[in-house]
Amino acid sequence: MADRYGNDVLAGDWRKPKNGRTVEVALEKGMVVEEPTSGFVGAVVRWEHGVVDLEDRHGKIRTYPMGPGFWVDGKPVSLVAPKKAGPAKKTTTASGSVAVDGVRARVARASRIYVEGRHDAELVERVWGDDLRIEGVVVEYLEGIDDLPAIVNRFQPGPGRRLGVLVDHLVDGSKESKIAAQVNNRHVLVVGHPFIDIWEAVKPSSVGIAEWPKIPYGEDWKKGVLKTFGWPATDQADVAAAWKHILSKVKSFADLDPALLGRVEELIDFVTMD
Structure with a gap:
């Protein structure tokens, strides 16, 4: 015998409104929204500080508090501000290597890279710092x-204890x-660049x-x-300030001459060779 009354009337979500439940919708410019109480229909033109401005087809603008109480495409919605995008993940390091997320710096190797001065070390750190920490290389x-x-003799280079010198x-x-020609040890690599x-x-x-x-020459x-x-050149403080300015302009390997890039990459490969 057929059930004249169909299924159990309490089965399912019997309290659900016929137009559906309110859902959150992120605001977008140009989105058409209706405020059903007043019947005002307009496109979103701006939002800030918890309110949204709607403009109808006649150019009239009304301001409403964001939140529930609106319709979009005939469905009840709660208008919310769009989430701000977080900073983009870095996909490459300053040296051009693929950036690796979630990797801790390796415990420092016995091998080392030596450079001549503080400015050399700061420039290497600026461009290759991420790579060096992952590889456990100290400069x-x-x-x-x-x-x-x-200096090479004191370092006592050997297997697993390589030395690279720039x-x-x-x-x-x-x-x-x-001077470089005086170093003759297969566990030591001395390379250089042509710049003074x-x-x-x-x-x-x-x-x-x-x-x-x-x-x-001689100066x-x-x-x-x-x-x-025409920069100040009185003392070492002036030199330090000038270098700080120069270093700030270095964002990646693209700001360096290839004659240096190749030599540093060669040293990193040498001291990380197993």
Whole structure:
């Protein structure tokens, strides 16, 4: 026998309104919204501080508090401000390597990279810092390489204890090339760039200059650069301030000359070789 009254009237959500329950809807400019109490229909033109402005087809604007009490496409809605997008995840490091999320810095290796000075170390950290921490590589600065052979001996390089050295102005016939030639150990790699100072490894265009000036032999190179550009050049504080400005212009590997990029990458590969 057929059930004249159908299924149990209490089965299902019998209290559900015929137009559906109110759902939250994020505001968008141009969204058409109806305020059913007044019958006002308008497009969203702006929202802030908990209120939303609707503009009807005649150009009339009304302001309402955000929240429930509206209809969109004939359905009850609660209007809410859209969530602000969080900062985009970094997909590459400053060196151009793929960024790895959620990886702790590796315990420091016994191997090391030595650079000549503080500015060299700060520039390497600026561009390769993320990579070095993941690899567990520590960079130290020497304040010059005049005693490089003795420094290498004190380090006691060997298997699992490699040493990479980055030298400024490593060109044929230079003082630096003669010192580097004295190091003969298969667990040590000495490489260099052609620049008199690490400042020159930063592309002039990144700093906002046409080119790095030529400073006469025998003159302090950094202070000579400052004088050429008309920057204060009285003492080391002026040099430090100039370097801070230059370093701030370095955002990634793209701001550095390839002659430095290749050498640093070579050193990182060498000291992380198992």
